[in-house]
Amino acid sequence: MNLRPTKATSQFEFIILVALLSSLIALSTDAMLPAMPEISRDLGLADVNRVQLIISVFILGTGVGQLFFGPLADYKGRKTAISTGLLIFIAGSVICIYSESFTVMLIGRLIQGLGVAGPRTASVAMVRDLYSGRDMARVMSFVMGVFILVPAVAPAVGQGVIYLSGWREIFLVFILLAVIAFVWLGLRQPETNPVENRSPFSFANLIAAAKSVFSNRATMLYTGAAGLIFGSFVAYLGTAQQIFTEVFGVGEKFPAYFAAMALSIGAASFFNAKLVMNYGMRAVCRTAFLSVAGISTTYFVLVLLVPAAQNLTMFMIWGMASFFCVGMVFGNLNSLAMEPMGKVAGVAAALIGFGSTLISVAVGTPVGQLYSGNILPLIGAFALFTSISFMLLLLAGRVRQDPSQ
Numbered sequence: 001m002n003l004r005p006t007k008a009t010s011q012f013e014f015i016i017l018v019a020l021l022s023s024l025i026a027l028s029t030d031a032m033l034p035a036m037p038e039i040s041r042d043l044g045l046a047d048v049n050r051v052q053l054i055i056s057v058f059i060l061g062t063g064v065g066q067l068f069f070g071p072l073a074d075y076k077g078r079k080t081a082i083s084t085g086l087l088i089f090i091a092g093s094v095i096c097i098y099s100e101s102f103t104v105m106l107i108g109r110l111i112q113g114l115g116v117a118g119p120r121t122a123s124v125a126m127v128r129d130l131y132s133g134r135d136m137a138r139v140m141s142f143v144m145g146v147f148i149l150v151p152a153v154a155p156a157v158g159q160g161v162i163y164l165s166g167w168r169e170i171f172l173v174f175i176l177l178a179v180i181a182f183v184w185l186g187l188r189q190p191e192t193n194p195v196e197n198r199s200p201f202s203f204a205n206l207i208a209a210a211k212s213v214f215s216n217r218a219t220m221l222y223t224g225a226a227g228l229i230f231g232s233f234v235a236y237l238g239t240a241q242q243i244f245t246e247v248f249g250v251g252e253k254f255p256a257y258f259a260a261m262a263l264s265i266g267a268a269s270f271f272n273a274k275l276v277m278n279y280g281m282r283a284v285c286r287t288a289f290l291s292v293a294g295i296s297t298t299y300f301v302l303v304l305l306v307p308a309a310q311n312l313t314m315f316m317i318w319g320m321a322s323f324f325c326v327g328m329v330f331g332n333l334n335s336l337a338m339e340p341m342g343k344v345a346g347v348a349a350a351l352i353g354f355g356s357t358l359i360s361v362a363v364g365t366p367v368g369q370l371y372s373g374n375i376l377p378l379i380g381a382f383a384l385f386t387s388i389s390f391m392l393l394l395l396a397g398r399v400r401q402d403p404s405q
Contacts, residue, residue, distance in 0.1 A: 011139075017189055019143045020129060020181050021082060021119035023150040024089065027064060028112055029055055030154035030262075031238055033241045034254065035167035042167075044101040048070060049369055050102070052238035056365040057106050057195070059234060061113020063357025066121045068114075069329015070350020072192055073122040075201040077191050078129070089173045091176075093171040112174075117353070119181065128338055129192035136338075137281050139274035140331035151262035155255035162254045209347040221396035222337035223352050225389035226286075227359025229326060229333070232382045234364025239371045239378060248312040248374060256317065264320040268327025281332040281344035282397050289390035290327040295322050322382055336396070 030329075032054060040051040063084070073081035075338030092111030097107040131139050212218060222360045244254045276284055299318045302309045334352070363385065370377040 017032035018123045019340025021123040026150045030151045031158035034159040049187045058109040058113040062117045062352045063354045065114035066350040067351040069118040069121045070347045074301040081122040090117030137335040152259040218396045219316040221392045223355045226333040227356035228385040231364035235367035238368030264324040265327035270325045283328045288325040291325040292386040300379045356366040
């Protein structure tokens with residue numbers, strides 16, 4: 001990368017930059033939601049549920065890509081990993097623009113996901129380079145708070161682009177933001193993993209780093225919990241457009257309702273930044289998991305017994321309350337999993353990200369495919385996955401007892 005930073009960034013600018021790099025995932029997911037009916041129609045899909053694959057294949061690509069970009073971030077630097085990923089992401093976007101079949105579209109989405117894994121993995125490693133413990137959780141919470149504003153506006157951006165031109169032009173927006181991130185990173189952000197701190201690449205070092213991750217039981221349990229929680233959102237993202245437009249008939253107001261859900265997560269992330277400093281990450285996660293499990297189980301039973309409870313008002317109450325609680329755990333779970341991994345932060349971020357993403361796609365995609373005109377599969381998934389995550393959190397807490405967490 002030929003661009004050189006003019007001076008060190010402030011913490012505020014660092015948070016905004018990391019949020020932008022992270023937000024490419026959310027933007028590339030949520031801006032596509034209003035386009036799903038048009039894509040299904042234009043590319044001739046007989047089964048409308050198949051269009052959900054443009055979400056899950058992209059997310060799968062982000063997980064697989066981290067296996068490459070994690071080591072690259074450790075051995076060649078965080079900025080090299082990020083800039084390389086941005087270029088691959090742009091290439092995938094170009095393929096999607098010119099796709100004439102659903103298969104080609106999925107290939108482009110997979111490449112997009114592979115590329116965006118670079119910014120996703122290396123930006124987390126940059127945070128770990130500079131912060132640890134509760135300070136890291138606090139910074140990650142602010143990053144998540146800014147990051148979550150993107151899902152709040154992304155569907156509206158996608159819908160606006162469709163109105164002005166068509167769904168293919170949404171990918172031009174992705175390319176523009178990737179270019180901005182590339183230039184901003186090069187001009188403003190110093191490398192946080194300098195050459196003197198890097199180990200020369202070798203498969204022996206890579207295997208040793210992987211062993212340190214896989215042998216840490218607490219890290220693996222936190223990764224499993226994060227994967228299950230994200231799996232609930234994979235199911236939600238895949239079915240949100242269908243639920244809001246088909247079940248509740250909101251039509252063109254879909255972006256507004258989706259934004260309300262997303263903003264509840266953003267609000268929780270900002271609140272968590274202060275709460276975690278007083279009570280610790282595990283305590284916050286335990287309370288959040290129990291709350292979501294209780295709320296979702298109650299609503300699931302209510303809809304079963306009283307079908308009229310499947311209405312927009314009740315769904316929004318459930319969603320905003322549940323998403324607020326889940327917003328309290330995203331940054332915390334990642335920080336808990338990464339905390340013991342300071343010496344191999346890049347590889348650890350890759351393996352943790354890959355593991356949680358693989359779990360999320362494996363459990364979330366089948367839930368989305370169960371959609372048949374009602375919300376029960378989605379609500380049931382939130383109830384089940386948060387309950388299991390709570391148990392994993394308890395097991396992890398017995399492995400590593402650190403009062404700072």
